[in-house]
Amino acid sequence: MGRRKTNSVLNRWIRSYALIMLIPIIIMVVVYIQTKHVIEDEINRANSALLTQLQQDIDNHIDYTYRLSEMISLNPRVRQLMRTPEHLEAEDRIAMVQALADFRTYNSTNRYVDHFYVYFKMGGFVLTESSYYDTSMYYDLRLSETSLSPNGWKQFLGKTYRGQFINMQEVKGQANTGILFAQSLPIDERNTPLATLIIELNEEKLLSAIRNIQAYNQGNVYILDGTNHILASSERDHPGLPDFANLNGELGFVQGKSNGEDVVVSFIQSNRTNWKYVYVLPSRLYSEKAEYIRNLTLLMLAAAVLICAALAVWFARQNYVPLRRLVRSLAERSKLDPGAALNEYDYIEEAIENTMDRNHQMNQMIEKQKNVLRSNLFIRLLKGRTENDFPVREALAEYNVSFRAGPFAVVLIFLEDFSGFFRPHETDLEKKREMVRLIISNIVEELSSKTHQGWVVEIDELLACILNVKPQMPAEEAEHDVLRMIEEAQRFIASRFHIYFTAAVSKLHESPAGLPAAYQEAIEAMEYRMLLGTQTIISYEQIKRQIMSYVYPLDKEQQLINYVKAGEFALAKAVLDEVLHVNLTGQELSIEMVRCLMFDMISTMMKAAMEANLGQTELYEENRKAIQELMSGITVAAMKERMTLFLNKVCNHVDSRKKSHNFRLKEDVLEFIHDQYSDHNMSVNTISEKFGIHPSYLSRYFKEQVGDTLTDYINKLRVEKSKQLLRNDEILIKDICDSVGFYSISTFIRLFKKYEGVTPSLYRESSKY
Structure with missing residues (x-):
């Protein structure tokens, strides 16, 4: 309401009063700034002292971690186990038991080391302070609930570490928080490490000292490594962190921002570990003590302002109240912001003009919504969601739709490809689909209107055309004419616009009450797109006679498995082609049985791959994608091609593995x-x-x-x-x-x-x- 208020009579007085009150406000601001600086200096000194104490405490714990790493590295049993192969001998197991006893002794008195283990690369096993595990068992017990994969864990352990502290959240897939100490063993060798020592510091014990500082002033404490990466903090998540790159020197504080809030960052650097201990305190907390003085000053100033303002406003309101009532009445009805006008009179004029414009826009919007409302009514008719006594013809008459006495049919249209209609730089898929639907709707409705009546509506990612066939036309002739009209539309749209689609046509029904049944028939016919191929026209009459079983004998399945296990791609493909040819040629197999046959053959190929002992993850992933595509309605031809490619990959892998051995x-x-x-x-x-x-x-x-x-x-x-x-x-x-x-x-x-x-x-x- 800024512009109108600044030009009203009431607000002209407010501006004058504000100028008088400006002098005490300036004095108060100067006093407040000086007080805030004094308090900030005192708080910074207190924070530095607390950080120094935290640094000394944690440095002692880090020293113990280094000593523990050194003791484990120099342990003769550990050095013996580093060169132990996967199959342990008796003397290796004795050394392992002795190493476990040493480990329990090392960690029996320290409460800051939560857990440690040694991963031996040659032996492929893990030794903790309590037991021995092979790598898969240790992963199942300790890491299986995280999103860290076994390969990711082994890659992490396979790297070379030189006494390095790592935040657990930096390990890809690791869900835990805390600090890891990683050391490649033996320490004194620079070649490829033989083992990796991992020490997990007890997060709760480590953070207890941090939370003591946090409780002092409600700030956040962070521990950074030498590269300013966070090793530990007093908060789980770190949204909106301040910039730690400018923390230079061994001690000091800088200004920054965190979560959009001004903060003061105090820090101290350890000479032992090169870590930085950082304390982030919101700037608003610095001013809490200064606010008392400021609030007292404001209170006295506000009292004087209110007394003077009350008297001035009381006199001004006597003449201003009628005009304000008029503005409020218009604001409630027009929903306009009074502050957008220059003054009250301009606002009244704008409100009247806006009301007239909105009335005009509303009439235009109602006209545009007729198509949407008509589409919703058609969808209700197709899905049978109208009551028995619903006045269909009267409701459609509101949208200039009039059904004739002839029978009805439903044509469903599934878009296959329309990429050739658009230029490569046009990337808005939704706009392209909308344009394609508009083209198909206009052409189909125009072609159907030559003899019949037709209305196209979008429903469940398909286009549905409701056809009201010409009265007194024989049923057989009407069915042929509907198919001819759809063929003409398909041919014309493909040749002129490079838009390709598949159509499914229902039977004829005598009245609008049969539209739900016609819609279901068209849906059932569209499912046979998988069997009959894309860019076709499928009528419900084609699919009525169905065979509910398929031929896939056990000997053929075993032949396919044997050929795959032997790597004989040509023979395996011949069996696949034979089974598909027997079932899909010369008989009308139901779409449910086609899917069952495909699932059965995919299962056979998966079984063959497993019996061939193939550990290729990408093969199983590809087969999983094939199943997903089969569920989504991929055609039989495309599914056969995918299965052939899968067979080729499996057989090639089996054959190459055979050739690589004696x-x-x-x-x-x-x-x-x-x-x-x-x-x-x-x-x-x-x-x-x-x-x-x-x-x-x-x-x-x-x-x-x-x-x-x-x-x-x-x-x-x-x-x-x-x-x-x-x-x-x-x-x-x-x-x-x-x-x-x-x-x-x-x-x-x-x-x-x-x-x-x-x-x-x-x-x-x-x-x-």
Whole structure:
């Protein structure tokens, strides 16, 4: 209200009075500034003393951390374990137990070290002050609840540290707060470190001293390292931090801003650790003591001002009150800010003109909203959200829409691609979609109006055209004419505007009451876009006859798995193409069964990848994306292409892994197993002795090359051989068990049921039919 008030009679008097009161106000400001400076100096000296005490206290704790790191580095058991391989010997385990006892002694008297552990790179294990863990177990127990991944943790431990303090929040994914001390071991070597020592300082104990200072004056305390990064603070979050880059020298204070508020930053630097101890205190707290004097002065000044102002205002109001009532009345009705006018009379004139403009704008807005209201009414009709006694025709008449007596149909339009219509620099996607919808709506409505009536409305990311077919037109002719009209619209829009879409057409319904059913039919037809492809026209009549089962026999699934495990991409693709061809050619498979078939085949490929022992994360991520696209309505052709690419990647990976090893050894081992499978004593140890290699290496090598463990492969071979013998009823099951190499019949029955799903006797009975 500034401009109107400064030109009113009442406010002219207020300006004069303000000039008189300016002299005592200036005097009060000078006194207040001087008082504030004196108080600031006193508070700064007190803060420096507190920071000095905090520095001395924490430096003592840091000295203990350095001593603890040195003791662990020089511990002979730790140095012995640094060069220990992954498989621990007896003497290594004894050294580990002794190291654990030493660790408990080191940390038994200090309350500022919360936890420490040593990560040994060669052995791949972690030693804490209380126990021994392999890396995965330690991660599950201590770090699994954070967002720090196992690889991220190992990368963090794999770096080289030279007695470095780190804020836990700087470790990517680490959710905890506090300070870590990291030291690569051994300290006296400059080569690649063999182990990493991590010491976690007890945050609560460390921050207790900080909070004592914070409680003194309600400020915030920070501990910075040599590069001015925050190691610890009295607050969890650090929004709007002041600039710490200008904290130069060993002691002092500077002005700054924090969270948009003026603050005073006091600091002191430690000579031992090169850390800075910073105390950030809002400037407003400096002035609290000076405010008492200022408030007292203001109180006396305000009393005098109020007494004088009250008398002046009382006399001025006698003539000003009627005009003010008129301004208030206009302000309540016009919603205008009286302060925008030069004076009261200008405001009255502006209010009248604004009222007339708003009336004109309101009429224009009502006209524009008719299309929106009409669209909402059409959406209610399509979704069946109108009451039985709702006057549909009367409501539509308000928007110049009149249904004829002919039947109704619904056409749904799904936008496929409209990138060719716009220039590359046009990036506003929503504006582009709005333009495309407008073009399609106008063209479809114009084409439908040649014979029928049509209205296009946007609904659930689709465009729906409500068609009121010409009365007395035969149903078959009307259906053909609707399809012809949609084909013409699709062809014209694609050729002239490079906009491509898929359309779904419902059956004809006799009255507007059938619009919800027609809409659902069009939705069901649109789902077959996945099967029939994009940029097509799908009628509900095409999808009525559906087959509710698909053909995907177990032998084909096993063939696909075997080809993938063998890295045979051409054969695996042939099986994939065969299954899809059998199910999708020459029969009308329902869309639900198509999705089930796709899910089934994706599951097969995932199973094959896992049985091939592939640890490629990107392969599984790609398969997950394929499932998401399948749920969102990707076409069968696109899904087949994605599955083919996935098969190619898996087979290439299997094939490359086979070529990187001695493939001849695999063939010799397989030949030996097939020759000696009936030997009861054949095992991993006997086979490794046969070929002169270590059992553990043979197990890993066989798993990489074949996909199954050595034991599983032998058991599967024996079960397969027993199946051939079980077809002969004259051979006893016990004799079959002995002849294929099983020690006991119970083991034979258990493994046969594991791999075949039935017992040997049930298998023998089923093989007769």
